[in-house]
Amino acid sequence: MKKLFQTAAASIIALTAAASHAEDIKPAVVFDMGGKFDKSFNEGVFNGVEKFSKETGIKYREFEVTNPSQREQAIRKMAQRGADPIVGVGFAQGPAIEKVAKEYPDIRFTIIDSVVDLPNVQSVVFKEHEGSFLVGVLAAMASENQKVGFIGGMDIPLIRKFACGYAQGAKYAVGSAEVYSNMTGTTPSAWNDPSKGSELAKSQFDKGADVIFAAAGGTGIGVYQAAKDAGKYAIGVDSNQNHLQPGTMLTSMTKGVDVAAYNAFKGAMDGTWKPGLHALGLAENGVDWALDDNNKSLITDAMKAKVKEARDGIVSGSISVHDFTSDSSCPAL
Amino acid sequence: MSSPSKALPAWIDVGVIPLINILLAFFVSGIVILIIGEDPIEAVKIIIYGAFGNDYNIGYTLHYTTNFIFTGLAVAVAFHASLFNIGGEGQAYIGGLGVGLLCLALDQYVPFWIILPLAIIASGLFGAAWAYVPAYLQAYRGSHIVITTIMFNFIAFSLMNYILVNVLIEPGQMSPESRDFLASAQMPTMQEAVGWFGIEIQKSPLNLSIFLALFSCLFVWLFIWHTRWGYAIRMFGFNENAANYSGINTQRLVVGTMCLSGVLAGFVGINEIMGNHNRVMLDFVAGAGFTGIAVALMGRNHPVGIIIASLLFGTLYQGGAELSFEIPTIQGEMVKAIQGLVILFCGALAYMTRPTIERIFTAIVASNGTAKEQTNG
Numbered sequence: 105m106k107k108l109f110q111t112a113a114a115s116i117i118a119l120t121a122a123a124s125h126a127e128d129i130k131p132a133v134v135f136d137m138g139g140k141f142d143k144s145f146n147e148g149v150f151n152g153v154e155k156f157s158k159e160t161g162i163k164y165r166e167f168e169v170t171n172p173s174q175r176e177q178a179i180r181k182m183a184q185r186g187a188d189p190i191v192g193v194g195f196a197q198g199p200a201i202e203k204v205a206k207e208y209p210d211i212r213f214t215i216i217d218s219v220v221d222l223p224n225v226q227s228v229v230f231k232e233h234e235g236s237f238l239v240g241v242l243a244a245m246a247s248e249n250q251k252v253g254f255i256g257g258m259d260i261p262l263i264r265k266f267a268c269g270y271a272q273g274a275k276y277a278v279g280s281a282e283v284y285s286n287m288t289g290t291t292p293s294a295w296n297d298p299s300k301g302s303e304l305a306k307s308q309f310d311k312g313a314d315v316i317f318a319a320a321g322g323t324g325i326g327v328y329q330a331a332k333d334a335g336k337y338a339i340g341v342d343s344n345q346n347h348l349q350p351g352t353m354l355t356s357m358t359k360g361v362d363v364a365a366y367n368a369f370k371g372a373m374d375g376t377w378k379p380g381l382h383a384l385g386l387a388e389n390g391v392d393w394a395l396d397d398n399n400k401s402l403i404t405d406a407m408k409a410k411v412k413e414a415r416d417g418i419v420s421g422s423i424s425v426h427d428f429t430s431d432s433s434c435p436a437l
Numbered sequence: 438m439s440s441p442s443k444a445l446p447a448w449i450d451v452g453v454i455p456l457i458n459i460l461l462a463f464f465v466s467g468i469v470i471l472i473i474g475e476d477p478i479e480a481v482k483i484i485i486y487g488a489f490g491n492d493y494n495i496g497y498t499l500h501y502t503t504n505f506i507f508t509g510l511a512v513a514v515a516f517h518a519s520l521f522n523i524g525g526e527g528q529a530y531i532g533g534l535g536v537g538l539l540c541l542a543l544d545q546y547v548p549f550w551i552i553l554p555l556a557i558i559a560s561g562l563f564g565a566a567w568a569y570v571p572a573y574l575q576a577y578r579g580s581h582i583v584i585t586t587i588m589f590n591f592i593a594f595s596l597m598n599y600i601l602v603n604v605l606i607e608p609g610q611m612s613p614e615s616r617d618f619l620a621s622a623q624m625p626t627m628q629e630a631v632g633w634f635g636i637e638i639q640k641s642p643l644n645l646s647i648f649l650a651l652f653s654c655l656f657v658w659l660f661i662w663h664t665r666w667g668y669a670i671r672m673f674g675f676n677e678n679a680a681n682y683s684g685i686n687t688q689r690l691v692v693g694t695m696c697l698s699g700v701l702a703g704f705v706g707i708n709e710i711m712g713n714h715n716r717v718m719l720d721f722v723a724g725a726g727f728t729g730i731a732v733a734l735m736g737r738n739h740p741v742g743i744i745i746a747s748l749l750f751g752t753l754y755q756g757g758a759e760l761s762f763e764i765p766t767i768q769g770e771m772v773k774a775i776q777g778l779v780i781l782f783c784g785a786l787a788y789m790t791r792p793t794i795e796r797i798f799t800a801i802v803a804s805n806g807t808a809k810e811q812t813n814g
Contacts, residue, residue: 137720139769165765166765167761167762168761168768168769170723170758170769170772170773171720171723171724171754172714172718172719172720172721172723173497173500173501173642173713173723174758177497177758178758178762181762195612196612198612199612199614218612258598259598259602260602260613261602261606261613290594290595290598290599291594291598291720292720431608432603432606432608
């Protein structure tokens, strides 16, 4: 009896120790320019950390940078306040995380969308070209004219990586497919310019495209609206956006930024957080295409079969999707 | 700019009125902060501590101040010739490109003391080149400088983006940024500089460019008020026809003034690219060009006023960032609103309080006068 009591007491102590250890973490997140409600990347991270906060009751510190000098400043400030882990959002924060992580080797950092090679940094990147390839396959098969469009946000290598994967997918499915590609702009305002997105979409429809993939943050809203007005198809990005214009949203290319942010906090809490490079592609379910009630009538069995074939090929390695950022060129575009 | 009335002594015009305007702006900001349920006194404390609380915070404040001095001077110089240079943002951006190209080309071959003067020249030349085209169009073709300089901002954004994405990007990297400069092309930070004298401070973006900024202030003061060219510029600003009639080549004057304005804006590149980031990147100007307009307005286009106004805006930038860090309900937008209120009261509404103050002042002077008369009598 006594022994049993002791064991019980010990296990209770162990449990409380574990619980208090779990509550020990002081997570922090530094959003990048655009802010946490950018309908896209930052918001994905925000959703992830909010989910964590709701589930566990653990509050997190946050900061939205508004100029480039603030990135390092904000991350260092989080570190000074003893935050751990610290999540940095977006490739632009890579250099800042690298500097601060060297100064605070005992604090765990997670950088999303960039690679920082340090023993206390977890780098989460996505193979957007693989996910874009799949929606490219779907776009080309849904297109009657064999002409598909791509509308990017700000003209940066990351978005060209989307465009390049998409073009390859379209040409993989339909060899003669034509791909039109436009970028909304060259400044960060290109992420939130729905009217320009709508204009670009209309001009691509005029050229004969009938499916458009928008990887443009808030600008995409205008593209989806234009597609609905013209009775053509659009493809969403980052999160599942099929519900935005049900019936004309062919699908969405999802990117698990919310999951990455959630896992960074959760992993730190559970002690499963690991540094190093985490490249999340199709095989890791980091990117995918969305199928739900809103678009199931638009996706035929032939399309499903073809996209499955492409997916299996990419996962097994028999199809290699060219990554624009590897050599800054795209043979398919 | 001429003052609307000569009734007030200078110290009230440049000292008391701006101060009252700032207090009004803070008062309205305080009400807004109260409305969202936070303590305004606490907020002011955080702003002041965040800007001046320790050497690290002061470093950030003065780093922003340096930028604003450059862009404020740029706007002020053009203003003396009644030219409204809205293109400081683009000129600073292209100035930074000039610095970056020079540093990337030479940092492997020559030491810092050769790169520094060349980089200063490059930033100035690139900034001036970016101001030259709108200036030429204004002087010889009559296109309005406000419109053309705004447009040139957008061209600068596009050009920088193209160059960074396609030419300067470090291969295999996601972010459109150039490689880091070698040590020979890095402006010593203030931490290193005071380290030479055995003083230790924390590392912040503050670097020796601030001395270039102060030197520029001295130069602008001498140039505008103590040279023939400065006289010509001011004369042109007061009355274009008179300047023309007295034999000044007004077209060359417009181009020359705008180019000088561009040079000063371009120096932001030295502070940000050579002194802070040590690589060419997007968006490093971060609104300093536009803030320069408010700084020049508030500083009454005088270098001393510009230094003070720059310090105020540096405080708002740095203290504002700390504010949104410490009180999460006060977000970045809120801080921008406070900055906007300061600009509104000190810039657009600069003369709103003037009649009242004038009346009070004349009343005081008059009562003093009668008091004197009584004692005399």
